[in-house]
Amino acid sequence: MVVAQGRSRIMRVLAVFAALALASSAYAQYVIWDIWQTTWDRSKLFTYHNQNPPIPFGSPSQIGQADIVITDSQTFQSVWGFGGSLTDSSALILNNLKSKNSTSYWNLLNYLFNPTDGANAAGFSYIRIPLGASDFSASAYSYDDTSGDTSLSHFNISKTPSYVFSVLRDIRSLNNITRIHLIPWSPPGWMKDTGTMKGGSFQSQYIDTYANYLLKCVQGWTNQGFRPYAISAQNEPLNSNPTYPTSKLTASQEGQIGTKLRSLLNSNGFSSTKIIGYDHNWSAASSYPIQLMQDAGAAFDGVSFHCYAGNVSQQDTFHNAFPQKQIYFTECSGTFGSDWWSDIKWDLDNIAIGAIEHNSHTGLMWNIALDGNGNPKLPGTSSCGGPGCRAIVTVNSNGTWSVNQEFYSFAQASKAILPRDVGGPWGKRVKVAVGGSLSWALRVNAFVTGRTNSSDWLRYSIVVLNWNDSIGGWNPQPVQTTIEFRGTQATFTFPVGVTTLWWYAPPTSFDGVTEADEEPSIRFEGDSAEGQIPLKFKA
Numbered sequence: 001m002v003v004a005q006g007r008s009r010i011m012r013v014l015a016v017f018a019a020l021a022l023a024s025s026a027y028a029q030y031v032i033w034d035i036w037q038t039t040w041d042r043s044k045l046f047t048y049h050n051q052n053p054p055i056p057f058g059s060p061s062q063i064g065q066a067d068i069v070i071t072d073s074q075t076f077q078s079v080w081g082f083g084g085s086l087t088d089s090s091a092l093i094l095n096n097l098k099s100k101n102s103t104s105y106w107n108l109l110n111y112l113f114n115p116t117d118g119a120n121a122a123g124f125s126y127i128r129i130p131l132g133a134s135d136f137s138a139s140a141y142s143y144d145d146t147s148g149d150t151s152l153s154h155f156n157i158s159k160t161p162s163y164v165f166s167v168l169r170d171i172r173s174l175n176n177i178t179r180i181h182l183i184p185w186s187p188p189g190w191m192k193d194t195g196t197m198k199g200g201s202f203q204s205q206y207i208d209t210y211a212n213y214l215l216k217c218v219q220g221w222t223n224q225g226f227r228p229y230a231i232s233a234q235n236e237p238l239n240s241n242p243t244y245p246t247s248k249l250t251a252s253q254e255g256q257i258g259t260k261l262r263s264l265l266n267s268n269g270f271s272s273t274k275i276i277g278y279d280h281n282w283s284a285a286s287s288y289p290i291q292l293m294q295d296a297g298a299a300f301d302g303v304s305f306h307c308y309a310g311n312v313s314q315q316d317t318f319h320n321a322f323p324q325k326q327i328y329f330t331e332c333s334g335t336f337g338s339d340w341w342s343d344i345k346w347d348l349d350n351i352a353i354g355a356i357e358h359n360s361h362t363g364l365m366w367n368i369a370l371d372g373n374g375n376p377k378l379p380g381t382s383s384c385g386g387p388g389c390r391a392i393v394t395v396n397s398n399g400t401w402s403v404n405q406e407f408y409s410f411a412q413a414s415k416a417i418l419p420r421d422v423g424g425p426w427g428k429r430v431k432v433a434v435g436g437s438l439s440w441a442l443r444v445n446a447f448v449t450g451r452t453n454s455s456d457w458l459r460y461s462i463v464v465l466n467w468n469d470s471i472g473g474w475n476p477q478p479v480q481t482t483i484e485f486r487g488t489q490a491t492f493t494f495p496v497g498v499t500t501l502w503w504y505a506p507p508t509s510f511d512g513v514t515e516a517d518e519e520p521s522i523r524f525e526g527d528s529a530e531g532q533i534p535l536k537f538k539a
């Protein structure tokens, strides 16, 4: 204990010394050239600004009305990106656009998914895919609707509409670092007490059959060219609704399915495919996901959360109980008729900044694309009633499209964590605190992105929401801010809106990148390490 403390103090002193030496010899070494902004009045919409001359970090002086303090010696999770679900409906809408106007389609896919550093594009990189039907499908199908077929001899991956595969193939042609997360909205109806996909409860006698079904899903998607990064057993296991594919699945059942599936995946060449449990509201963070880890923690890499009840700080309940397990934020949906700027604030506070601040590796909305009424939906479903669910992008039948508020919140956050180099590491959250008299006016996350060449400078980025908009009635006010980094200070005035900016700095002994990263050697369909599956449809 004493030895360890002494050692870590020496290391800290050395580190501080190194930082000071660097700083004093090199004021104005770190500069801010790159700025992306979305403002409340829409005068800037994910607009890039090349700051020239750049803003220097210099000798520290008085702090601003807000003071952003970055502690780069303390790093947290890597962030695998932002995105949404490619439902059957989203794929159909996009495929229709492709038929109507392919230039418009490719412009849209590029704007959403191109991950190239500096591109005028969000670079969304995490896609969730329903296995079988959801409430955004043409019919309520599973991959095996033959009642009692416990050998799964009628399993058929091609019940996925072909446009889902083709649109995903197009997305992957623009973005080969996208992670794919597979998840059913219901087990096949015959495995449930209702006998239908729509509502009901899973029956435990089918645990082994269902684990086999999920393995076949992983194999089927891999054979189509899409090796999944992760799979889950059930979307929203606490939700049974008789109007669309849903199912109750207890934590005990899910634990048993996960344990069986883990061993099936391992013995079939998918040991790197993660199993993510729960996938439901923040509100039950202290019950279902905790029980799942207690019952079957060895099988699960982590759990995922939705926004529809509870609040984002409840992710901490899970994190504190199981700090070694991962957290994913996988679903929230906007609804039509709400206020654009209020939604941006909410999305950033709770998901694009909030969920990540509370240890999530991802931030996802629900549908990637729908029409201007939130259609098409499963005929007869009560889901997304009222004004309808708004997707990240609205595609019109005349071949035009527009991105919604969710796009801007996520694009601003995505820009901060995308790999700087092709094939390079992803952004990792670093410790940040906000001081000053107007500290309340800013919500901030900070990241460090490592480099392929270890002698290249690291990228440090911050995502800053200024929501100082309503003291004494509507009154949007910029916040004059200082940014503290390695003993140097920069000054920037943040308008009401969201700003992403970055600078580069030399690698240090505590850059957080050389330490053992949980980043897996993630393998896609072109890779051969687990190539037992014939990859006929390589994209």
Ligand SMILES: *[C@@H]1O[C@H](CO)[C@@H](O)[C@H](O)[C@H]1NC(C)=O
Pocket: 101, 102, 103, 104, 107, 399
């Ligand atoms: C297709 O979309 C492009 C890009 O938005 C537009 O310039 C072009 O006019 C459209 N073509 C047709 C036939 O509508």
Ligand SMILES: *[C@@H]1O[C@H](CO)[C@@H](O)[C@H](O)[C@H]1NC(C)=O
Pocket: 156, 157, 158, 159
């Ligand atoms: C699989 O499903 C597709 C789409 O419904 C169908 O066209 C095909 O014939 C099915 N294959 C088998 C072997 O049943």
Ligand SMILES: *[C@@H]1O[C@H](CO)[C@@H](O)[C@H](O)[C@H]1NC(C)=O
Pocket: 116, 174, 176, 177, 422, 526
């Ligand atoms: C992935 O795409 C990038 C371009 O964005 C390309 O440079 C790289 O070679 C591709 N990697 C693989 C494994 O195909």
Ligand SMILES: *[C@@H]1O[C@H](CO)[C@@H](O)[C@H](O)[C@H]1NC(C)=O
Pocket: 236, 239, 281, 283, 308, 309
């Ligand atoms: C959680 O989310 C679902 C949406 O799927 C909702 O219907 C349900 O009422 C929510 N649960 C709680 C406990 O509020």
Ligand SMILES: *[C@@H]1O[C@H](CO)[C@@H](O)[C@H](O)[C@H]1NC(C)=O
Pocket: 310, 311, 313, 314
């Ligand atoms: C979040 O929910 C928890 C549990 O209900 C509650 O104790 C906490 O006050 C809530 N936090 C916020 C910021 O609303």
Ligand SMILES: *[C@@H]1O[C@H](CO)[C@@H](O)[C@H](O)[C@H]1NC(C)=O
Pocket: 372, 396, 397, 398, 399, 400
């Ligand atoms: C296309 O449809 C949208 C939604 O109805 C409309 O706002 C837009 O003006 C239309 N654009 C053209 C070029 O017709």
Ligand SMILES: *[C@@H]1O[C@H](CO)[C@@H](O)[C@H](O)[C@H]1NC(C)=O
Pocket: 453, 454, 455, 456
């Ligand atoms: C890494 O960068 C250094 C400094 O620019 C350069 O000398 C070296 O050749 C680079 N290494 C590789 C593998 O590109």
Ligand SMILES: *[C@@H]1O[C@H](CO)[C@@H](O)[C@H](O)[C@H]1NC(C)=O
Pocket: 065, 438, 441, 468, 470, 471, 475, 477, 478, 479, 480
């Ligand atoms: C933030 O808003 C308050 C109230 O409108 C205002 O007094 C303050 O000056 C604003 N901050 C800045 C930096 O303008």
